[in-house]
Amino acid sequence: MSLSPFCLKLDAFLRMTGIPHEAITTPAPFGGPKRKAPWIEHDGRTLGDSSFIIADLTERFGVDPDRGLSPAQRGQALAIQRLVEENLYWAMVHDRWRRPENALPMRKTILGGLPAPLRPLVQAMARRGVVAQLNGHGMGRHADAEIAAIARRDIEAISAMLGDGAWFFGDEPTLTDAVVFSLLANIHYPAFASPMKAMVAERPALVAFLERFRARFYP
Ligand SMILES: N[C@@H](CCC(=O)N[C@@H](CS)C(=O)NCC(=O)O)C(=O)O
Structure with missing residues (x-):
């Protein structure tokens, strides 16, 4: 389990929704576009910020753990x-x-x-x-x-x-x-x-x- 709450949240979302992924741990968070962890590489794009990433993947993969919420x-x-x-x-x-x-x-x-x-x-x-x-x-x-x-x-x-x-x-x-x-x-x-x-x-x-x-x- 990641010692970064934001990385763990994204990882948990990926597990929850069954989106195939590979989790990579880096010693410094500065490789991503926001210079914070997490970030993802998908379809030739690099995306940063757990919430923006989740919003993007929710739309692209048509998976929303919150779909039943009012x-x-x-x-x-x-x-x-x-x-x-x-x-x-x-x-x-x-x-x-x-x-x-x-x-x-x-x-x-x-x-x-x-x-x-x-x-x-x-x-x-x-x-x-x-x-x-x-x-x-x-x-x-x-x-x-x-x-x-x-x-x-x-x-x-x-x-x-x-x-x-x-x-x-x-x-x-x-x-x-x-x-x-x-x-x-x-x-x-x-x-x-x-x-x-x-x-x-x-x-x-x-x-x-x-x-x-x-x-x-x-x-
Ligand atoms: N709002 C961002 C927050 C990300 C964040 O603060 N990540 C921490 C690790 S838990 C980080 O990279 N900190 C290093 C820094 O701020 O220099 C998200 O949801 O992804």
Whole structure:
């Protein structure tokens, strides 16, 4: 499973819809048109941004995991996606890059594709860039405890919306399930220290959701 939530979301979408693909891991995200991961190559085109890619593939392949949603549900789905990708994601980024106890695990995993002697240098440079992004977003300007409080509210909201249901919108998974899975799985499973781990772990329905998604799409 990818340690990038956006790559994992796209991969989950591809698995959900059965679109044949080959997933390639690169040590740096700068090869794509947006200079962020993921990007795809398809039919001689290179496309960046998980949401643009998904919209394009949905149309081209005539597959839409959200086809059964009402307009109101589509609105809720977008609101959940924005919460996850534009807010909670940054709390995860903060924990991974700014907590000193994650420096070594990051070197071994996310930077693990690089030659070992280069890792500390690349990590220091990447960290500077990530801190600038966090400050630009605004999340990085908060104290650890404030970021944890923001994350708690987001996780509580996600948990309340899922309730005891198997999936967010009924009996079959939709893109929202892939979006939520991609971030919460990245909090729950990898060995990075984060106060968010306990926030997920203490909600059995959320953990069951992650396991359900994993069993179905990542057996
Ligand atoms: N909106 C983009 C976000 C992609 C994104 O932020 N990717 C991260 C990896 S999870 C990245 O490439 N970060 C490197 C950077 O910003 O320099 C999408 O949905 O694809």
